[in-house]
Structure formats: structure tokens, C-alpha cells
Amino acid sequence: MTQPDQQPIISISHIAKVYEMGDEQVHALRDVSLTIGANEYIALMGPSGSGKSTLMNMLGCLDTPSSGTYLFNGENVSDLNDDELAEIRNREIGFVFQTFNLLPRATALQNVELPLVYAGIAKAKRIEMAEQSLTHVGLDDRMDHKPNELSGGQRQRVAIARALVTNPSIILADEPTGNLDSKTGQDIMNLFNELWRAGNTVILVTHEEDIARHAHRIVRMRDGLIESDEANTKPLT
Amino acid sequence: MNVSESIWIALDAVRSQKMRSSLTLLSIGIGVFAIIASTGITGTLQNALTGQLADLGENSFLIQRTPTIQFGNSWRKYRKRPNISLEQANEFKERMTLTNLISVSNTSPGFTIKSGLESTNPDVSLIGIDEMYFLVNAPMLRDGRPVTEQDVALISNVALVGTDVVKSLFSDGKSLGRSITIKNQEFTIVGELEPKGGVLGQSQDNRVLVPISVYVKYYTPWWDASVDISVKSIAKEAQPATMDEAIGAMRLIRECKPWDENNFELDGNEAIGGQFANLSVAILAVAWISGIGALAAAGIGIMNMMLVSVQERTREIGVRKALGAKRKWIVRQFLVESVTLCQLGGLTGVIGGIGTTWLVSYYLQQSMPNLQFEIPWFAVVFSVVVCTMIGIGFGLYPAYKAAGLDPIEALRHE
Numbered sequence: 001m002t003q004p005d006q007q008p009i010i011s012i013s014h015i016a017k018v019y020e021m022g023d024e025q026v027h028a029l030r031d032v033s034l035t036i037g038a039n040e041y042i043a044l045m046g047p048s049g050s051g052k053s054t055l056m057n058m059l060g061c062l063d064t065p066s067s068g069t070y071l072f073n074g075e076n077v078s079d080l081n082d083d084e085l086a087e088i089r090n091r092e093i094g095f096v097f098q099t100f101n102l103l104p105r106a107t108a109l110q111n112v113e114l115p116l117v118y119a120g121i122a123k124a125k126r127i128e129m130a131e132q133s134l135t136h137v138g139l140d141d142r143m144d145h146k147p148n149e150l151s152g153g154q155r156q157r158v159a160i161a162r163a164l165v166t167n168p169s170i171i172l173a174d175e176p177t178g179n180l181d182s183k184t185g186q187d188i189m190n191l192f193n194e195l196w197r198a199g200n201t202v203i204l205v206t207h208e209e210d211i212a213r214h215a216h217r218i219v220r221m222r223d224g225l226i227e228s229d230e231a232n233t234k235p236l237t
Numbered sequence: 238m239n240v241s242e243s244i245w246i247a248l249d250a251v252r253s254q255k256m257r258s259s260l261t262l263l264s265i266g267i268g269v270f271a272i273i274a275s276t277g278i279t280g281t282l283q284n285a286l287t288g289q290l291a292d293l294g295e296n297s298f299l300i301q302r303t304p305t306i307q308f309g310n311s312w313r314k315y316r317k318r319p320n321i322s323l324e325q326a327n328e329f330k331e332r333m334t335l336t337n338l339i340s341v342s343n344t345s346p347g348f349t350i351k352s353g354l355e356s357t358n359p360d361v362s363l364i365g366i367d368e369m370y371f372l373v374n375a376p377m378l379r380d381g382r383p384v385t386e387q388d389v390a391l392i393s394n395v396a397l398v399g400t401d402v403v404k405s406l407f408s409d410g411k412s413l414g415r416s417i418t419i420k421n422q423e424f425t426i427v428g429e430l431e432p433k434g435g436v437l438g439q440s441q442d443n444r445v446l447v448p449i450s451v452y453v454k455y456y457t458p459w460w461d462a463s464v465d466i467s468v469k470s471i472a473k474e475a476q477p478a479t480m481d482e483a484i485g486a487m488r489l490i491r492e493c494k495p496w497d498e499n500n501f502e503l504d505g506n507e508a509i510g511g512q513f514a515n516l517s518v519a520i521l522a523v524a525w526i527s528g529i530g531a532l533a534a535a536g537i538g539i540m541n542m543m544l545v546s547v548q549e550r551t552r553e554i555g556v557r558k559a560l561g562a563k564r565k566w567i568v569r570q571f572l573v574e575s576v577t578l579c580q581l582g583g584l585t586g587v588i589g590g591i592g593t594t595w596l597v598s599y600y601l602q603q604s605m606p607n608l609q610f611e612i613p614w615f616a617v618v619f620s621v622v623v624c625t626m627i628g629i630g631f632g633l634y635p636a637y638k639a640a641g642l643d644p645i646e647a648l649r650h651e
């Protein structure tokens with residue numbers, strides 16, 4: 001829920017995203033406005049093709065809107081160039097993907113180090129921070145393992161450690177439990193709950209009600225529009 | 238991570254694309270090899286020749302069984318030529334009327350000279366000479382006396398030494414009257430040569446001179462039992478006539494029938510230098526042009542490998558961009574990878590080229606004692622620089638292609 005006494009982290013107003021497919025125009029987002037404050041825990045729901053991922057990419061500064069404005073911590077990111085967007089992603093956003101997206105040749109530690117490399121942090125400091133982050137997600141004994149030596153749940157933990165390591169303003173997770181069995185999915189959700197309790201801002205995309213019930217605010221989308229935006233009065237957190 | 242990681246990825250790419258990468262790396266290797274080996278070998282020969290030409294004074298020419306410079310299959314043609322014996326050389330001296338400045342000598346490399354407990358490296362040139370040597374050839378005496386007609390006639394064990402040999406054997410620098418041993422034969426030093434310094438980094442002072450009769454008796458190597466004759470004309474204008482007379486005399490002595498070709502070689506100073514200069518320019522031009530051609534062709538291969546690498550790692554690029562990699566990071570990563578690939582190919586060429594230069598020098602040393610192996614550093618540096626430039630030049634397009642990928646598209650890539 002928006003906390004009115006604080007400046008919101010994310011503030012988008014009347015955002016649209018149009019993809020040109022030959023002669024055809026696909027309106028992935030039509031007119032979306034949303035404000036997200038610090039330490040919110042939001043689930044983004046909706047049927048396939050409703051624009052969830054497009055909105056996530058926009059929030060994550062991977063993409064810029066066709067029209068409308070996007071303020072991130074008060075800064076207008078609508079017309080930043082590639083490298084400026086990369087810098088915001090690096091500093092402010094932690095991504096968790098459905099397919100983990102770890103580098104297969106790198107160890108868990110090296111994977112978690114990667115965002116710090118791009119932040120220009122010195123080697124010794126990087127290792128210290130990455131170790132801390134991995135310990136935080138309960139993988140202190142798996143630092144030197146390659147992704148193929150880890151289970152699905154462990155891989156997602158590495159990905160979460162990687163998202164956390166730069167201490168970002170928000171954590172964006174697109175179907176983070178989509179590739180996990182329900183037991184492991186529960187463990188991962190517990191980890192997100194923990195992150196939220198520790199003060200992080202969490203936004204996750206899901207189509208499973210069970211998963212969404214952990215969040216404190218549920219935003220439902222349909223055809224590129226926000227259908228409903230309600231507080232979850234009884235979160236499973 | 239970063240640089241060392243990119244290097245590992247490059248090595249990994251070589252492993253996973255064995256066929257394509259080995260062909261590409263091979264053609265880089267061949268290009269570099271051609272450049273280094275040709276430069277190394279012609280450079281080494283040039284050194285040897287410069288030494289030889291320096292010994293042969295002005296207005297002089299050389300009569301040998303085979304030419305100084307032989308290439309291709311010509312050795313077959315020369316193989317059957319009879320040796321020039323010491324007797325033939327002496328007869329030649331008697332028959333020549335236009336000049337009496339005629340010297341008989343022969344040289345072979347790789348001797349160890351001993352004196353008491355001291356000994357030189359096994360790289361001293363041993364030269365058999367006669368009493369005319371110092372009049373016809375360039376070397377000068379610093380101290381003592383030359384080899385005399387009597388020394389040659391009596392087969393006396395006397396020796397003249399170069400300053401390098403003196404330095405390695407006698408700590409007090411005094412050599413006259415002392416004795417040295419060369420393969421079980423004991424010699425008395427009667428003279429010391431004026432130091433000549435190095436020609437192109439190769440010492441001219443690491444030599445011992447003994448009477449030609451002694452040389453022929455004890456040290457004639459199996460591969461070169463023929464003596465060389467140096468002839469100096471009275472004046473520059475007399476050179477052509479002197480050469481004509483020399484050819485006539487040699488043909489007579491060596492019993493050439495009127496229809497036979499000469500069974501010996503007569504080379505003037507300029508002739509040898511000129512032949513070699515032309516030849517080495519031709520060799521270098523062909524080798525460098527084809528070397529650079531091979532490298533350019535390899536560049537296309539490198540670009541291909543890198544495009545495959547970008548294609549295969551599209552998703553990884555997407556992840557890196559999502560995590561905040563700016564364009565320059567992605568460009569750098571792929572450039573390091575392509576430069577690594579090029580250097581890997583180049584390294585094989587450098588090793589092969591230096592190895593071949595060494596082998597050829599080793600082999601040629603048997604007949605050209607002045608020859609000394611030298612790493613063609615210029616060509617090595619040139620190759621490393623060219624490999625880096627190719628890696629960057631041909632890696633640039635794939636690298637920029639990678640850096641320009643849309644992160645969302647890249648992340649969706651299977």
C-alpha cells in the first residue's frame with residue numbers, strides 16, 4: 001500500500017506500450033498508472049498476454065514506455081539512453097527470473113559477484129558482499145558450486161542473492177516459482193516474505209493465487225489495463 | 238572475472254567448436270609462421286653472408302665446389318661435383334699468371350678449444366689457411382706472425398687465435414707462445430688476430446686459424462672435404478681477365494671436357510651479395526604477402542566464430558545487461574575473447590616459426606660456419622601486434638552486435 005508520508009519509489013502515469021508487428025500494432029499496455037512505495041509487497045496478476053511482463057520490464061528499466069511518464073525515485077527515466085538505464089538497473093533493481101538466468105560457467109559466488117563487477121566495486125569487497133548475500137539466502141556451503149551442481153530451489157536462491165547483493169530499491173520477480181515444485185516454491189516464497197520483513201520492496205508476477213496470497217497488495221491486469229488494485233487484508237506472510 | 242573470464246570463455250569456445258576453431262587458428266598460425274620463418278631464415282642467412290663477404294676483400298672472388306647460396310633442388314646438380322683438393326688448389330696457384338694473390342682455406346664450425354683446465358664453448362670456427370691468407374682476405378694480425386709457407390709444408394701445429402678465444406682461455410689476456418688443444422692435437426699459438434667486432438650481433442672473433450695442411454689432415458669434416466680458393470686481382474680493371482684465367486685454369490685442372498659445364502663455382506663479392514639480396518627480397522615479399530593474406534582470411538574466420546559465440550550466448554548477454562552491464566562492458570568482453578583466439582593461433586605460428594628458423598640455422602651451420610641462429614624479434618612483435626589488430630578489427634562487429642542487443646529480446650532467446 002502507498003504510504004502517503006513518503007516519496008514513492010515508483011510512480012508511473014498513463015503509460016502505454018505499443019509494439020509494431022509489421023502493419024499491425026500490438027497494444028501491450030494501454031493506459032497504466034501505478035504508485036509503489038517503499039517496503040510494499042505486491043503481486044501482479046492476470047491472464048496470459050495481459051501485459052504483466054511488459055509492465056515488469058518497464059518497471060525494471062529494461063524497456064521504456066511509448067508514452068506516459070515513469071518516475072523512479074523522483075527521476076524521469078522515460079527518455080534515458082541504454083547506458084543510463086543499465087546504471088539504474090545495476091544500482092536500483094534486483095531481478096529474479098522464472099528460469100533463474102544464472103551464467104552456467106560461473107560459480108554461485110561469481111554469479112552473485114556479477115552485478116558488483118558492473119558497479120565497479122573492487123574484487124575483495126565484491127567477494128565479501130557476495131558471500132554475505134549467499135549466506136543470507138542459506139547457501140553459505142554452496143558458494144563454489146556451478147549452477148548445474150545445484151537443485152532448482154538452490155539456483156533460485158543464488159538468483160535471489162544476486163538480486164539482493166547491490167541492495168536495490170526494489171526486487172522484481174517474474175514468476176519466480178514457475179519452474180519449481182510446490183514445496184520448493186513455498187520455500188522460495190518464505191524467503192521473499194523474509195526479505196519483505198527485512199525492509200525490502202518486493203514486486204512479483206504470478207498467475208497462481210496461492211503465491212499471490214503472500215503479498216499485501218494485489219494488482220490484476222487485463223488487456224493492457226489495470227483491472228483492480230486492492231489490499232490483501234489477510235496476507236500469508 | 239572480466240578479462241580472465243573472457244579468456245577462459247575464448248578457450249572454451251575453441252574446445253566446443255573444434256573444427257571451425259582449429260581451421261581458423263591454423264590459418265592464423267600459418268600466417269604468423271610464414272612471416273616469422275621467412276624473416277628469421279633470410280635474416281640468419283644474411284648474417285652468415287655478411288660475415289663471409291667481410292672476409293673476402295675487395296676485387297676478390299671465391300672459387301668453391303658449390304655456390305655460397307643454394308636454393309630449391311639445386312643441391313642435386315652440385316652433389317656429383319668432385320671436391321677441390323689441396324693439390325688442385327696448389328696447382329691452380331702455379332697456373333695463374335695474372336695474379337699471385339691466391340689463398341686456399343676452409344672453415345668448419347663448432348670446435349671446442351682447450352688450454353689446461355680452461356675450455357671454450359663448442360662454437361669456435363676453425364679455419365685452415367695458407368701463407369697468402371692475410372694478403373688476400375680481410376683479417377689482420379694484431380700480434381705475432383702469420384702462417385708461413387713452411388708451416389703449411391711441414392704440417393706444423395701452430396695456431397692464430399681470435400680475441401674471443403683468448404678471453405675465454407687466458408685470464409691474463411696473453412696468448413703468444415702458449416699451447417692449446419683442439420681434438421687431441423696440441424698447437425702453439427704464434428699469432429693473435431685483430432678484433433673485428435660483431436657483424437649484426439654475431440662475433441667475428443670466435444675463431445682459430447691453423448695451416449691448411451693441418452686442417453685437411455685432422456679436421457676435414459665429412460660433409461665438406463673441399464677447400465675454397467680466394468683470388469684477388471691486381472686491380473679492379475684486371476678482375477674480368479683474372480676471372481677468365483681462373484675459370485680456364487680450374488677447368489683444365491679438374492679435367493672438364495669442352496662440352497661440360499664448370500664443375501666448380503666462381504662467385505664475386507657483388508655477385509654473391511646481389512644474388513642474395515634479390516632472392517631474400519623475393520622470399521620475404523612472397524612470405525609476408527601470403528602470411529598477411531592468411532591472417533586476413535583468418536580474420537573472417539574469427540569474425541564467424543565470434544558471431545556464433547554471440548548467437549550462442551544471446552541469453553547470457555541479456556542477463557548481463559539486465560544486471561547492469563553497459564555497452565562498453567559487453568564490447569570489451571567479446572574483444573578480449575577474439576583477441577585471445579587470435580593470440581592462441583599466433584602463438585602456434587610464433588613457436589613454429591622460431592623452431593623452423595632454429596632448425597634451418599642448425600642445418601645450414603654445417604656448411605656456413607659464420608651462420609648463427611637469431612630469433613627474428615621484429616617479426617615476432619609484428620605478428621603479436623597484427624594478431625591483436627585482427628582480433629580487435631574482426632571482433633569489433635560481433636562485439637558491437639552483442640552490445641546492441643535488446644535486453645528483453647536477448648533474455649527471451651532460447
Ligand SMILES: Nc1ncnc2c1ncn2[C@@H]1O[C@H](COP(=O)(O)OP(=O)(O)O)[C@@H](O)[C@H]1O
Nearest residue numbers: 019021026028047048049050051052053054055
Ligand atoms: N516484443 C514484442 N513484440 C510484439 N508483441 C509483444 C512483444 N512483447 C509482448 N508482446 C505482446 O504484448 C502483449 C502482452 O505481453 P506480455 O506482457 O508478455 O503478457 P503477459 O506477461 O501478461 O503474459 C501480448 O499480446 C504479447 O503478444
Ligand SMILES: [Mg+2]
Nearest residue numbers: 049052053054
Ligand atoms: Mg509473462
